[in-house]
Amino acid sequence: MRCLPELLAPAGNLEKLETALLYGADAVYLGGEQFGLRAQADNFDLEQLSRARELTLRKNRRMYLTLNAYLLPGETEACAAYIDALRSLDIDAYIVADPGVLALVKAGDPEREIHLSTQANTTNAEAVRFWVGAGVKRVNLARELSLEEIRAIRAATDAALEVFVHGAMCVAWSGRCLLSAALTGRDANRGLCTQPCRWSYALVEKTRPGRYMPIEENGRGSYILNSRDLCLLEQLPLLVNAGVDSLKIEGRMKSRYYVAAVTRVYRAALDRYLEDPSAWQCDPVWREELESVSHRPYGTGFLLGRDDAQLHAEHGGYIRHCDFVGEVVSTAADGCGEIVGRNRFFPGETLELIGPGMRQNRFVVGQPMDMAGLPVAVVQPNARVVLALPEGARGGDLLRRNRPAQDASHP
Numbered sequence: 166m167r168c169l170p171e172l173l174a175p176a177g178n179l180e181k182l183e184t185a186l187l188y189g190a191d192a193v194y195l196g197g198e199q200f201g202l203r204a205q206a207d208n209f210d211l212e213q214l215s216r217a218r219e220l221t222l223r224k225n226r227r228m229y230l231t232l233n234a235y236l237l238p239g240e241t242e243a244c245a246a247y248i249d250a251l252r253s254l255d256i257d258a259y260i261v262a263d264p265g266v267l268a269l270v271k272a273g274d275p276e277r278e279i280h281l282s283t284q285a286n287t288t289n290a291e292a293v294r295f296w297v298g299a300g301v302k303r304v305n306l307a308r309e310l311s312l313e314e315i316r317a318i319r320a321a322t323d324a325a326l327e328v329f330v331h332g333a334m335c336v337a338w339s340g341r342c343l344l345s346a347a348l349t350g351r352d353a354n355r356g357l358c359t360q361p362c363r364w365s366y367a368l369v370e371k372t373r374p375g376r377y378m379p380i381e382e383n384g385r386g387s388y389i390l391n392s393r394d395l396c397l398l399e400q401l402p403l404l405v406n407a408g409v410d411s412l413k414i415e416g417r418m419k420s421r422y423y424v425a426a427v428t429r430v431y432r433a434a435l436d437r438y439l440e441d442p443s444a445w446q447c448d449p450v451w452r453e454e455l456e457s458v459s460h461r462p463y464g465t466g467f468l469l470g471r472d473d474a475q476l477h478a479e480h481g482g483y484i485r486h487c488d489f490v491g492e493v494v495s496t497a498a499d500g501c502g503e504i505v506g507r508n509r510f511f512p513g514e515t516l517e518l519i520g521p522g523m524r525q526n527r528f529v530v531g532q533p534m535d536m537a538g539l540p541v542a543v544v545q546p547n548a549r550v551v552l553a554l555p556e557g558a559r560g561g562d563l564l565r566r567n568r569p570a571q572d573a574s575h576p
Contacts, residue, residue, distance in 0.1 A: 169435050170405060170412045171227070173327070174428045177417040178207035181424050182217050187561045188425045188521045189432025192227035193217075194260060196417065199247050200240075201231040211250060218254050232270070233262040233282035241265065248273040258302065271300050278302045283329065288314070290321035297324045305413065308334065308395070309467050312403055319408040328404060331427055331455075332415025334392040334466055393464035396455060399447045400468060401434050422489035422507075423458045425563055426519065430454045433523045450523065457565070459485040490516065491544065491564035493554065502554040504533070506544040510566060518555055520562040526555040 174190035176182035185193050195217065196208045209217060214230070221228040230251065236244055244266060248259075252274045259277055261267045262284035270279055280303040281287060281296050288307045296304055303325035306315060310328075319326060349359045367377040395415070397404065404412065412435075414427055430451045438445045455463070461483060490510045496502040510516060512530050519525045533541040533550040544550050554562075 169439050170409050172428070172431055172435060173229075173411050173413040174424060175332075175414060175417040175419065176217070176424075177419070179209070179213055179217060179220075181417075181421050183220065184421050184424050184561070185428055186220070186224050186226055188428040190226065190428050192229060192257070192411070193221065194229040194231060194413075194417075196231045197247070197251070200234045200236075200244055200266065211254075214251070214254055214256075218256065221257075227257040229258045229260050229280060230256050231260045231282070232266050233260050233284050234266075235263045235284075236265050241269065245269050245273055252277075260305075264299070267299060267301070280327070281305060283307060290318045293318060293322045293324050293326075297322070303327055303411065305329075305411075311470050312400070312407060312468050315404075315409065316407045325410040326408070327411035327413055328409050329395060329415055330397040330401070330404065330412045330431065332395055332419075333461070334395050334464075392461075393466075394461045395466045396463035397465060397468060398430065398434060398451060398455060400465065401431075402438060402442065402445055403468075405435075405438060405442075420459070420489060421492075422487075422563060422565065426454055426458045429519075429521055429523060432521075454523075456484070457487040459483045486568055487517075487565040488568060489563060490566050493518070493558055493560055493562040493564070494549070495560045496554065496558050500553055500556065500558075501551050502558055502560075504544070504550050504552050504564065506546050506548045506550065508546060508566075510544050510564070512542070514566070516564050516566055518558055518562050518564055520557075520559055524557065524562070526557070528555045 171191040172189065173192045173194060174185035174188075176185055176193040176195040182193050182195060195214075197214060198208055198210055201208065218228060232244075232248075248269055251259075257278060258280045259270050259274075260280045260282050261270060262282040267279060270277060279301050281301045283305045285296070285304075286307045286309075287293055287296065287304050288310060293304050301324070305327040306318065308329055310318075315326070315328065349361065351359050369375075369377055401412070412431065414424075414431065416423055416427070434447070434451055437448070488508050490508040491504045491506050494503040494505055510530060512532050514530055515527055516530055517525055517527045531553045533544050533552045535541050536549050536551070541548070541550055544552075
């Protein structure tokens with residue numbers, strides 16, 4: 166039987182971790198409260214990490230913790246103490262970028278597997294072998310590599326290789342950017358990126374202060390530093406045959422709906438490939454599903470060559486075809502389910518229920534009832550209601566509303 170790569174999904178908090186596992190991830194990556202590069206995510210304290218570890222063990226899935234910030238002088242002792250506190254959790258691997266952090270992990274938790282972050286921008290087999298010699302088990306290759314370059318690295322090393330297949334890209338090489346620090350004082354290399362590459366800019370001629378001249382690409386302005394989002398769904402067979410060991414979805418700062426929708430698509434695509442590689446085709450339904458989540462225009466990054474890297478989007482806004490409006494908490498034998506509202510929705514409107522395994526079903530909302538059995542005119546965010554659901558609905562399914570075509574883009 167052909168062995169598929171691991172599908173690795175983001176877990177910005179415990180709720181998103183549960184969603185990633187339910188919707189098909191083989192493994193999740195998450196951040197603790199210190200020394201990660203998503204300091205603005207919810208992240209996990211030690212108690213939450215313990216709960217997350219219990220859940221992944223129960224599901225027989227893997228869990229990786231990011232320690233991929235670069236240490237400053239004076240932080241070594243704090244990092245060593247944090248690693249010591251993490252040791253009892255028996256996490257499957259730490260994701261690191263700084264050689265100093267790697268050395269601290271080897272000294273403080275020597276049995277723990279170490280993965281190398283994309284922040285280390287590994288672009289050749291010699292670098293992979295160097296990191297393996299330093300104790301690294303898996304290398305997340307730089308996103309600037311082409312398919313042929315990935316193949317060349319695979320042929321030259323036995324190390325486990327990981328690549329990003331979906332999510333936001335950075336205009337800076339492997340995310341090593343000083344723009345946020347320069348403009349806002351918040352350092353991207355310390356997990357505090359404010360994404361100024363997504364802002365709209367204008368020119369000012371020095372003898373005409375205050376007269377802003379936009380370099381317009383559309384009505385909202387110019388976004389000359391803005392990169393497209395990565396989507397390698399159609400290239401999955403190429404990556405599988407190139408010998409990639411793990412396919413990673415970006416997005417610890419993204420929504421629970423994003424995690425569910427994207428993970429289930431890549432799960433379905435990988436499983437379909439396993440069933441019959443020679444007959445595999447990209448199902449249009451998969452691509453439509455990826456269009457439903459909030460994203461910038463998609464591209465293939467550097468995979469197909471640097472001449473077609475498609476780094477810059479036509480505009481700085483997101484595209485979103487659906488709104489996440491509710492979550493199914495549980496279902497009953499009478500076909501009703503308990504729902505937690507996430508956005509407002511109303512009786513009589515058409516929603517779509519989605520679940521793992523690419524299950525989806527449109528239905529017209531009947532009369533929601535609150536938990537006391539009284540009718541509800543509008544389901545508000547965080548409200549709990551009972552609602553008739555399509556056949557086959559299960560706990561963990563999500564409800565969404567399709568947006569009108571004219572409302573599909575938003576800033």
